[in-house]
Amino acid sequence: xxxxxxxxxxxxxxxxxxxxxxxxxxxxxxxxxxxxxxxxxxxxxxxxxxxxxxxxxxxxxxxxxxxxxxxxxxxxxxxxxxxxxxxxxxxxxxxxxxxxxxxxxxxxxxxxxxxxxxxxxxxxxxxxxxxxxxxxxxxxxxxxxx
Amino acid sequence: xxxxxxxxxxxxxxxxxxxxxxxxxxxxxxxxxxxxxxxxxxxxxxxxxxxxxxxxxxxxxxxxxxxxxxxxxxxxxxxxxxxxxxxxxxxxxxxxxxxxxxxxxxxxxxxxxxxxxxxxxxxxxxxxxxxxxxxxxxxxxxxxxx
DNA sequence: CTACAACCTCAACATAAGTTTAGGTCAAGA
DNA sequence: TCTTGACCTAAACTTATGTTGAGGTTGTAG
Numbered sequence: 001x002x003x004x005x006x007x008x009x010x011x012x013x014x015x016x017x018x019x020x021x022x023x024x025x026x027x028x029x030x031x032x033x034x035x036x037x038x039x040x041x042x043x044x045x046x047x048x049x050x051x052x053x054x055x056x057x058x059x060x061x062x063x064x065x066x067x068x069x070x071x072x073x074x075x076x077x078x079x080x081x082x083x084x085x086x087x088x089x090x091x092x093x094x095x096x097x098x099x100x101x102x103x104x105x106x107x108x109x110x111x112x113x114x115x116x117x118x119x120x121x122x123x124x125x126x127x128x129x130x131x132x133x134x135x136x137x138x139x140x141x142x143x144x145x146x
Numbered sequence: 147x148x149x150x151x152x153x154x155x156x157x158x159x160x161x162x163x164x165x166x167x168x169x170x171x172x173x174x175x176x177x178x179x180x181x182x183x184x185x186x187x188x189x190x191x192x193x194x195x196x197x198x199x200x201x202x203x204x205x206x207x208x209x210x211x212x213x214x215x216x217x218x219x220x221x222x223x224x225x226x227x228x229x230x231x232x233x234x235x236x237x238x239x240x241x242x243x244x245x246x247x248x249x250x251x252x253x254x255x256x257x258x259x260x261x262x263x264x265x266x267x268x269x270x271x272x273x274x275x276x277x278x279x280x281x282x283x284x285x286x287x288x289x290x291x292x
Numbered sequence: 293c294t295a296c297a298a299c300c301t302c303a304a305c306a307t308a309a310g311t312t313t314a315g316g317t318c319a320a321g322a
Numbered sequence: 323t324c325t326t327g328a329c330c331t332a333a334a335c336t337t338a339t340g341t342t343g344a345g346g347t348t349g350t351a352g
Contacts, residue, residue: 018311036318038329091254094247101244108237168340182348184299
């Protein structure tokens with residue numbers, strides 16, 4: 001099974017052709033060209049796109065994914081260990097997100113209890129408690145900013 | 147304590163003046179005007195913005211928040227029960243999100259195990275398993291789409 | 293009365309992640 | 323050979339969530 005055309009890659013990976021063009025422009029996937037200037041993708045591209053989609057579900061922006069990919073060794077030469085490292089980093093990220101959501105969820109229970117009618121009483125809306133030390137207003141969690 | 151000017155609202159709520167302008171254009175907050183055409187906000191605006199920020203942390207788009215607000219009774223007449231209903235809906239949403247991330251997290255563990263070198267073996271990357279019945283490619287979860 | 297900060301509107305710009313459109317090329321079958 | 327579908331590029335458009343800037347007004351302190 002040789003390289004595949006973009007249409008097939010799109011069909012197999014579940015993303016649109018235009019999205020693949022876009023990913024290529026962003027350096028997320030690579031292709032070689034046929035004599036007639038058509039793209040041909042190695043099977044690796046299929047995995048890359050799968051990883052892109054997965055990472056997006058985790059809320060990771062394409063730029064970050066691109067950086068991760070860039071940190072891999074030569075294209076096509078990524079070792080099992082490399083992919084594992086990537087997975088581990090994402091797992092850690094995920095854990096952080098889950099923890100944040102769960103903390104928020106806990107506050108929301110308080111909120112349901114108080115009916116949110118009193119700024120003074122509501123734990124979630126009132127920034128004047130322990131959690132607000134890091135900024136103005138009800139800044140409780142601030143995802144991805146560096 | 148009467149109505150407050152936009153600068154003070156910004157300072158107290160922790161969002162920028164331009165963001166408040168923007169929220170107003172989107173119908174998320176309301177204001178009356180002074181003789182000199184300056185905005186004056188009721189205290190309710192403070193709570194509204196707190197709620198907006200909270201909801202954003204939950205990943206809820208402004209349009210959804212606007213719809214929630216629109217579903218409330220007359221502005222300023224929202225009852226405790228109304229806010230509770232809103233909180234409960236958001237809590238449910240949060241629960242769904244948390245469940246999704248956790249499922250993803252579980253798959254990621256498999257992925258770390260397999261090193262992601264084999265599309266055939268990796269549970270997360272391979273769409274050909276039970277979870278993929280609902281579309282092309284590795285569509286595993288599809289947040290907010292209706 | 294004069295400064296100056298805070299306010300106003302409107303329009304343009306920014307970023308992410310693509311999609312759409314327009315105009316042209318390539319490959320394969322009838 | 324002709325047609326059709328897959329492919330190519332480039333640029334414009336889209337949605338969300340604001341920020342920035344230009345140019346003008348208000349309100350308050352000295």
